[in-house]
Amino acid sequence: MAVGPTTRRRQLGADLRRLRERKGLTLEEAGSRVGISKATLSRYETKEGSVKWPAVDALCREYGASDQERQAMVELAKGAKIQGWWRSLADPIPESMNLMLTLEDEVVRQDHYACMYVPGLLQTRAYAEAVHRASEVRCTEQEITHMVDIRMKRQELLARNEPPHIWAVVDEAVVRRAVGGREVMTEQLRHLLDRAQEPHITLQILPFAAGAHAAAVGSFLILGGATPELDVVYVDIIGGGLFMEKPQELARYKLAFEYLRAQALDIDASVALLKRVCEEL
Numbered sequence: 001m002a003v004g005p006t007t008r009r010r011q012l013g014a015d016l017r018r019l020r021e022r023k024g025l026t027l028e029e030a031g032s033r034v035g036i037s038k039a040t041l042s043r044y045e046t047k048e049g050s051v052k053w054p055a056v057d058a059l060c061r062e063y064g065a066s067d068q069e070r071q072a073m074v075e076l077a078k079g080a081k082i083q084g085w086w087r088s089l090a091d092p093i094p095e096s097m098n099l100m101l102t103l104e105d106e107v108v109r110q111d112h113y114a115c116m117y118v119p120g121l122l123q124t125r126a127y128a129e130a131v132h133r134a135s136e137v138r139c140t141e142q143e144i145t146h147m148v149d150i151r152m153k154r155q156e157l158l159a160r161n162e163p164p165h166i167w168a169v170v171d172e173a174v175v176r177r178a179v180g181g182r183e184v185m186t187e188q189l190r191h192l193l194d195r196a197q198e199p200h201i202t203l204q205i206l207p208f209a210a211g212a213h214a215a216a217v218g219s220f221l222i223l224g225g226a227t228p229e230l231d232v233v234y235v236d237i238i239g240g241g242l243f244m245e246k247p248q249e250l251a252r253y254k255l256a257f258e259y260l261r262a263q264a265l266d267i268d269a270s271v272a273l274l275k276r277v278c279e280e281l
Contacts, residue, residue, distance in 0.1 A: 012056070012076040014229050017045040019063040034058040053077035100241065103232055104154065109224035111257050112168040113215050116236075117179065118188060119168050120151050121158060122195050122203075127188040128152070130180030158200070164224075167202040169260045175205065175277050182281050189278040196271055204264035205273050214259035222253055 020030050020041075031041040036055055044051050044059075056077040060070035104110070112119040117131050128151050132144045139147070157163060175192075178185045196203040206213060221234040233244045233253045244250070265273060 008076045009051070010225070010230050011227075012051065012073060013045045015069075015073055015076070016041075016056070016059060019060065019065055019069070020045070023063045025063075030059065030062065033062050051077050100234065101150075101154070103223050103234075105157065106225070107164050107223045108226055109165040109167070111222040111224065111254075112166065112170075113220050113257060113260055114168060114174050115171040115215070115219050116174065116177075117219075118170065118174060118192065119166075119221075121155055121166060122168065122192060122201075123151065124184070124188050124191050125152055126184045127180055130184055134179075158198075163200045165200050165202070167204075167261075169204045169206055169257070169264050171206045172208050172273070175274060178281070186278060186281045189274055189281070193271065193274055193278070196267070196274075202267065203270055204261060204267065205270040206260060206264040207273065210263045213263050214256040220253055220256075222250075222257060 020027070023030070025033075027041050027045075028038045031038050034055060035058075040055075041059075044055070053074050057070060057074050060073055065073070110121070117123075118127060120128070123131070125148060128148045129144065132139070132147050136144060136147070158166070175189060179188070192203065195201050219236045223232045223234060225231050228250075231245070231250050231254075233250060235242045235244070244253075264270070
């Protein structure tokens with residue numbers, strides 16, 4: 001999978017911090033040596049905002065990086081300015097979606113736990129429309145159509161030559177909740193059955209019989225980067241979502257997902273349950 005601008009930016013921040021700590025310098029000491037503030041260097045390392053490649057070059061020289069390391073990091077800094085497909089859309093993207101679209105466009109895997117709705121990448125258009133109408137009650141039809149168009153566009157990443165691996169643990173309540181009515185839900189379940197046959201998609205159902213489980217607090221998504229230090233957790237909240245990337249936060253959600261996979265039905269049993277629910281509709 002091609003490395004995108006946000007992955008480059010986040011990798012650059014991690015590398016800058018690693019080199020500084022290897023040199024034994026504080027943020028203030030390192031920044032003063034190359035003429036940038038402690039706050040600016042902190043922003044560089046925390047992977048936020050733009051970064052000037054000459055400053056990266058100077059930092060690498062100050063840290064004693066090899067020529068190969070320095071050149072690689074300067075290229076990361078330059079590549080971080082490239083923008084994704086959504087920046088060219090005629091209608092604006094809601095600010096709350098910018099980071100999700102950016103990260104999703106570049107990850108190598110996605111681990112979903114869904115307790116309310118089918119994960120967005122696996123939704124049909126009619127199902128997505130029903131979800132948006134229910135959750136965005138003050139939106140106009142034009143706004144709903146725009147949001148659904150974005151969701152459908154996002155799904156194109158599954159058709160790439162090297163798509164990310166999607167592992168979805170879906171609560172039984174999701175497949176039994178008749179979103180959009182009988183016809184819409186039947187179409188959605190059949191779509192899930194078709195998607196579950198694809199090699200880069202793994203689908204498990206967490207049955208009611210599992211009882212209490214490791215993620216009773218709600219749905220979440222682990223966006224997996226090219227290396228573990230680039231992983232991010234996304235948690236659904238009303239009006240958007242919350243992103244977390246601290247090591248202890250990642251560890252907690254990754255462990256929860258491992259427990260959920262263990263508590264869920266295996267792949268064949270999950271498909272059988274989906275077929276049964278589809279027939280019941």
